[in-house]
Amino acid sequence: MIVFYDDARARRFEPFATTRPLCEMRSGALLQRERWCQVLGARAVGFVSSPHLDGFEEMDAPARFPGSITAGTWLVNTRAMPTLLPVKSTATVLSIDHQVAAVKLAAPVTPEQLQDAMFALEDVLPSTGSMSNIPGAWLENVWDFVSHLQTTLLTDIPALVEILGAKPLDAGTATVLGGHGVFVEEGATVEPQVVFDTAAGPVLLRKGATVQAFSRVAGPCFVGRDSTIVGGRMAGCSIGDVCRVSGEISASILVGHANKGHDGFVGHSVLGRWVNLGAGTTTSNLKNTYGTVSLWTPDGVQDTKLQFLGTMFGDQAKTGIGLRLTTGCVVGAGANVFDTMPPKAVAPFSWGSAAPYGSFAVDQFVDMAERMMARRQLLMTDGARSWWRQVHSVASADTRWPRR
Structure with a gap:
């Protein structure tokens, strides 16, 4: 399972952040959600973003994730844009340009933690497991x-x-x-x-x-x-x-x-x-x-x-x-x-x-x-x-x- 997280920078990608989480933006040929689902071979179950996006619904897009995110779930920074290749590594932490892009949670993460847009994936790195650097790029700005x-x-x-x-x-x-x-x-x-x-x-x-x-x-x-x-x-x-x-x-x-x-x-x-x-x-x-x-x-x-x-x-x-x-x-x-x-x-x-x-x-x-x-x-x-x-x-x- 995948939950997408919009950090403070992503929440300022206007004019789009007014009405949609970043996982529902198109980067290259795919939505960010579709890109990560293909790379991780997992399904998206929700997103966490600005409070005004509570209630967002759009065709097959997942809704805001309602509670604590359980261990074993992939938590993904939506500004990370991986190259469209399946991850063959068994690593529990994925980075792009040596910046953490996705973490397979070893312990639950509460809604209170994610509500703060200053939360970083580095805050929940597992004590065991390995990190793999995968090809891709970062969306630093809306342009x-x-x-x-x-x-x-x-x-x-x-x-x-x-x-x-x-x-x-x-x-x-x-x-x-x-x-x-x-x-x-x-x-x-x-x-x-x-x-x-x-x-x-x-x-x-x-x-x-x-x-x-x-x-x-x-x-x-x-x-x-x-x-x-x-x-x-x-x-x-x-x-x-x-x-x-x-x-x-x-x-x-x-x-x-x-x-x-x-x-x-x-x-x-x-x-x-x-x-x-x-x-x-x-x-x-x-x-x-x-x-x-x-x-x-x-x-x-x-x-x-x-x-x-x-x-x-x-x-x-x-x-x-x-x-x-x-x-x-x-x-x-x-x-x-x-x-x-x-x-x-x-x-x-x-x-x-x-x-x-x-x-x-x-x-x-x-x-x-x-x-x-x-x-x-x-x-x-x-x-x-x-x-x-x-x-x-x-x-x-x-x-x-x-x-x-």
Whole structure:
């Protein structure tokens, strides 16, 4: 069994920490939860994170772990991103870059211990057993989802091809350039007049994925279950399940159930779950000065040291048609913005055509979210409605966000 722990740093990965534990974020081709389950060969039974995430529920995601974590359970730091290889060692402590990433508990850990975000896995190292250093990387900052994306996809996709038994795309189905290959899980569809460019890395299409005619897909690229590429150019992306993508998109992550179904450029960005970008929405991912990009964080604006960085869209964020977003923008969860270019940071549940924004009323937000889910044949439960109301209240009162 695995329980995931968000430490103090993970709990500040905004705009996503407002609405989801870090184990439900996509890194490379997989959610962090899926990655660790594959590496450890064990099932996830819960997470421990900020109190406002009590009540979080999402499809097959485990809920907040309710009590003491028993001995024999793996406790995992969710900022650790292991390479997608099964751990063959019998070690009870796993490290990445010689920093403790996971511990197989020798004694129970209480909820009171984990409630403190300053708790560290080093505090519960077993007195016996061994440590194994495994390959991988650490998510030190929220923009590391973007900075690690290309290298992670290059190791994830070959591993997943083997795990899933995906097959090379039949010759003649599409035009394939480069030598890394295109791999498809049974049930994926590729229409005629598609071009795959695998010069920089492979492409993997999961079951139910569709690439429509007149699309150009450049690797490394992952397309999740039941997602559709409806035309345009896509390069170096990780597209989660049940997404719809068109236009031009590069080096970006869609966590899942997101919609970028029209023209417009999105680059070096992360789209949370249930994000919808209006037609023509365009992100800037490179400054006119070609300098490094700064990003708003709960600890102030920080220099990311990245030359390319677009927008971080929180869960359920929405943009109007033709919206332009500045380099290194953060759009909070549930925000609905349109018309005028937003400032560098938009607070959660903002509403309007220009700053200072109004508030997206909670009843209207919940109704909208429920309607959007219904379009994907998913029903919002009473528990989820109640939880979203709780999150709306907490986030609307969060003084860390600029409100101008």
